[in-house]
Every structure is written in C-alpha cells, then in structure tokens.
Amino acid sequence: MDDLKLSTRGDAILLDVHVVPRAAKTAIVGLHDGRVKVALDAPPVDGAANAALLRFFADALSLRLRDVSLVRGEKGRQKTLAIRGTDEASVRALCLPGR
Numbered sequence: 001m002d003d004l005k006l007s008t009r010g011d012a013i014l015l016d017v018h019v020v021p022r023a024a025k026t027a028i029v030g031l032h033d034g035r036v037k038v039a040l041d042a043p044p045v046d047g048a049a050n051a052a053l054l055r056f057f058a059d060a061l062s063l064r065l066r067d068v069s070l071v072r073g074e075k076g077r078q079k080t081l082a083i084r085g086t087d088e089a090s091v092r093a094l095c096l097p098g099r
Helices: 048-060 088-095
Strands: 006-009 012-020 027-032 035-039 068-072 078-083
Touching: 006 088, 012 048, 012 088, 048 068, 048 078
Parallel strands: 012 035
Antiparallel strands: 006 012, 012 078, 027 035, 068 078
16 A cells, blocks of 8 residues: 555645655656655746646646646645546556556
C-alpha cells in the first residue's frame, strides 16, 4: 500500500503536495510524508511556482487550468490542491506511476 493521502471535498479531490522550486525540470519526484513531492522549474517569486504547479497538474491530467486550484499553502512548500473533473484513480496513477 502506498502512503499517498487523498481526500475529497464536494466534487474536488484534495491532494497534498511538497514543492521544490528552481529545479531543472517540472516533474513528480516521489513522496514526502504522504505528500506528492513535485520539482518545479519555476522560482518561488511572484506566484511563478504556484502557477507552474497548477499548469503541471492540469496538463498531466488533461484538465482545464480552472479545474486545478490552490486551496492551502500559497507561500510555503507544503500546499493543498483541489482537483475537479477527474477521479481519484487518475490522480493516484499520476502521482504513483508503476504502483
């Protein structure tokens, strides 16, 4: 069993992430205390890292950008995303490839 913690609120899947800004490329790099660890190729300046995070998940899940929102952690490395328009299995498959 994996350690990925997902929850739901209404029609949204809540996903906890731990971001590492200023990486060489944007990618999921593993888990960190039950959170998806995401390397971002954007700096944590003027919301660039948050925007890159939302774009990454929207693109990876074939969703519109408005279907992925930041609900917690605007200024920190630990964030919570609300993802609409997909199911938990798809989010889990993206975050835990090969499991």
